[in-house]
Amino acid sequence: MKIRVMLVDDDQMITSSLSYILATDSSIEVVTSCSNGREAIDAIKNNPIDVILMDIRMPICDGVSATKKIMSLYPKVKIIILTTFDEDEYVYEALKNGAKGFLLKNVSPDKLIDAIKAVYNGNILIHQDVALKLTSMLQIKKETSWDIYGLNDTEINIMELIAEGLSNKEIADRVYLSEGTVKNKISEILHKLDLRDRTQMAIFYLKGGSK
Structure with a gap:
């Protein structure tokens, strides 16, 4: 059975790039793409999803709020947050809300695919640079x-x-x-x-x- 993935990002170029990358692995299927958290919450009702790649900053409903809502309704779904260095303040909140992984947006294609598989199999995944900044933030x-x-x-x-x-x-x-x-x-x-x-x-x- 393929890992069913949802992409959530308001930048269509990013979702297109992610779709292209993930299509290179036969064990992963991109089921749908959404431009904000509200669309993701609505879409998951009709699309069984295993893993969500979630942007943080989006209009209407951001990634942190969407993560909290989705995890309350669908606790078995695994959410990986795609972040950048200037979004530290959101990382901890997303982790508290049930996100299972954090990756920088410039992660290499092979590491992105490995991350999806790792989170799908029950691991949490925090990019080393994100972990270091999170550790520093929490002192x-x-x-x-x-x-x-x-x-x-x-x-x-x-x-x-x-x-x-x-x-x-x-x-x-x-x-x-x-x-x-x-x-x-x-x-x-x-x-x-x-x-x-x-x-x-x-x-x-x-x-x-x-x-």
């Missing part, structure tokens, strides 16, 4: 006393790597554990912290332990 405190949450060093390390957007396989390679063990540990961390998913875990870590 993460490295001296946070994580032991008050009952977390060990391995669990803290896994949280950090999730906040960086790494997949389970990539994390497993970093912490020298099997992918299955990493998956189990993530479930344990979520239970300990009473968090819903990887996105909440990333926010929790980036805020230095504050919900």
Whole structure:
């Protein structure tokens, strides 16, 4: 089954370029394109969608508001925010509203395709440059006393790597554990912290332990 993708951007040149790029991968199908968040909310009612590539700044309904609405109605849909360096203030809000990925608009075609597949498979994905700026914006405190949450060093390390957007396989390679063990540990961390998913875990870590 193909990954069904919706493109949401008020710049038709961008949606055309994205459509062209995604058409090069046989496992991805661009179902529809929209010029603003309101159109996206209406379109998804009649078009089953797996992944949405969402611009932030759009008329009528911006990407942050659209993300919040869509996630409340269709929580299984995965949204990737397409951002630029001058939109930092929106990134955190979109993450809080349920976005599962953040990419810079100048991302290479192969990384864009890989990102769609990664998010579709349940990972969160934050471009390294975006993650660095987000971490700085939230003023993460490295001296946070994580032991008050009952977390060990391995669990803290896994949280950090999730906040960086790494997949389970990539994390497993970093912490020298099997992918299955990493998956189990993530479930344990979520239970300990009473968090819903990887996105909440990333926010929790980036805020230095504050919900």
